[in-house]
Amino acid sequence: MSSDRPSPRLELTVGDITTEQVDAIVNAANETLLGGGGVDGAIHRAAGPELVAHCRTLGGCPTGQAKVTPGFRLAARWVIHTVGPIWHGGDRQEPALLAACYRESLARAGEVGARSVAFPAISTGVYGYPIAPAAQIAVETVRSTPTTVELVRFVCFNDEAFDAYLGMLGPA
Secondary structure (H helix, E strand, O other): OOOOOOEEEEEEEOOOOOHHOEEEEEEEEEOOOOOOOOHHHHHHHOOHHHHHHHHOOOOOOOOOOEEEEEOOOOOOEEEEEEEEEOOOOEEEEOOOHHHHHHHHHHHHHHHHHHOOOEEEEOOOOEEEEEEHHHHHHHHHHHHHOOOOOOOEEEEEHHHHHHHHHHHHOOOH
């Protein structure tokens, strides 16, 4: 896929995605979009009860797709909810579904005019996706997807995730 648009600038940090000063944060959601554990629960808690109320109107979200909501009490104006695949060993379309999460999230960001987006390491928590291949898919998909987003920040939850992404991004 070719595009005249440059790839977004990529940044990497360890931190709390709920405090990121970006236009949109991505939520590694479950199919109900009604909150859960890990980053999903943290985003729902930080955004306030308005988020789950709004999510109830969306009818859920299939794996590999993304839906957008306001950020409510978050610093970010938007939350892009995407449902990553549960890891079953890699032979149930997990890599394609994970890549779709990043492409669809960038598409939703473009639709609402977000220029900066923070991504968590989708599917690497309770869904069990191994961090190294997940980081490779994340970085390669963001780099190869035409988008109006100018900045993508990968927000890692620990040093292991940070090191995996750093290995994919290479030296600064």
